Amino acid sequence: MRKVALAVALLAALGFAATRLGGRDGAPSIANLATPALTKKPLRVLFLGNSFIYVNNLPEMIRHLAEAGDDTLRFEAAQECPGGQTFEGHWQSGAAERVLKQGHWDWVVLQEQSQRPSFTRHQLEDEMYPFARKLHQSIKAVGARPLFFLSWARRNGDRDNVPNDSFAAMQERLRTGYETIARELKDPVAPIGLAWKTVREAGGPELFGEDGVHPNVAGSYLAACVLYAMFYGHSPSGNGYTAGLDIATARGLQDVAMRSVRDTLLIGTSTAR
Numbered sequence: 001m002r003k004v005a006l007a008v009a010l011l012a013a014l015g016f017a018a019t020r021l022g023g024r025d026g027a028p029s030i031a032n033l034a035t036p037a038l039t040k041k042p043l044r045v046l047f048l049g050n051s052f053i054y055v056n057n058l059p060e061m062i063r064h065l066a067e068a069g070d071d072t073l074r075f076e077a078a079q080e081c082p083g084g085q086t087f088e089g090h091w092q093s094g095a096a097e098r099v100l101k102q103g104h105w106d107w108v109v110l111q112e113q114s115q116r117p118s119f120t121r122h123q124l125e126d127e128m129y130p131f132a133r134k135l136h137q138s139i140k141a142v143g144a145r146p147l148f149f150l151s152w153a154r155r156n157g158d159r160d161n162v163p164n165d166s167f168a169a170m171q172e173r174l175r176t177g178y179e180t181i182a183r184e185l186k187d188p189v190a191p192i193g194l195a196w197k198t199v200r201e202a203g204g205p206e207l208f209g210e211d212g213v214h215p216n217v218a219g220s221y222l223a224a225c226v227l228y229a230m231f232y233g234h235s236p237s238g239n240g241y242t243a244g245l246d247i248a249t250a251r252g253l254q255d256v257a258m259r260s261v262r263d264t265l266l267i268g269t270s271t272a273r
Contacts, residue, residue: 043071044076048090110135205218217243237251
């Protein structure tokens with residue numbers, strides 16, 4: 001209880017809205033996300049993505065969160081994340097298939113190139129969704145669980161493709177792009193971009209690096225907290241690992257991550273088994 005009170009106080013100091021960590025009565029809880037009846041150690045996760053994963057070493061942050069949280073299953077991860085890689089590139093190169101067969105994975109995280117999921121439905125049906133379906137099938141075939149990495153928008157939106165675009169508009173398109181295919185495949189979604197949106201709307205800490213596309217340490221830490229909650233099925237709030245951030249910032253990001261996962265569960269986008 002003291003940890004929760006401290007987190008609420010620090011959230012108020014950061015300007016974040018304080019919320020309860022539990023779900024509403026009768027609603028799915030964060031615990032429902034944990035892989036059921038896991039008996040093997042460690043928890044093994046494969047990341048199929050690009051620079052959004054390897055900048056600031058996102059998987060290593062999750063490992064530190066698991067260690068600080070005294071989780072029974074230690075975290076081990078592998079990456080297949082060439083810069084700018086797409087689902088199409090992962091599939092066509094054969095690299096994804098090879099690495100899927102090399103390990104006994106519990107989860108496989110799928111992160112598309114940063115702009116592509118925000119394109120039109122027609123483009124998605126040509127360029128993204130066919131390869132998402134193929135990757136999903138390959139992941140299920142090796143007994144792992146797919147998880148879509150709903151990424152953040154660019155600081156000023158995708159103005160290369162959409163004149164006068166904005167962060168908020170691009171984020172909504174990304175959300176639609178990822179959630180549409182996730183619902184079809186009945187796969188869960190990690191609401192990382194939605195957590196970023198919450199922090200930005202609340203006037204929280206800067207999450208972007210200098211290029212306005214890639215994350216700084218705080219941005220990667222927020223993503224790590226969301227994924228930690230998804231993998232382990234409990235809240236990162238109060239976790240002692242802060243990635244070098246000051247305690248108030250880390251606590252605020254932890255709670256926003258938890259709230260984003262909980263709200264995603266309540267609207268039904270991440271409850272598929």
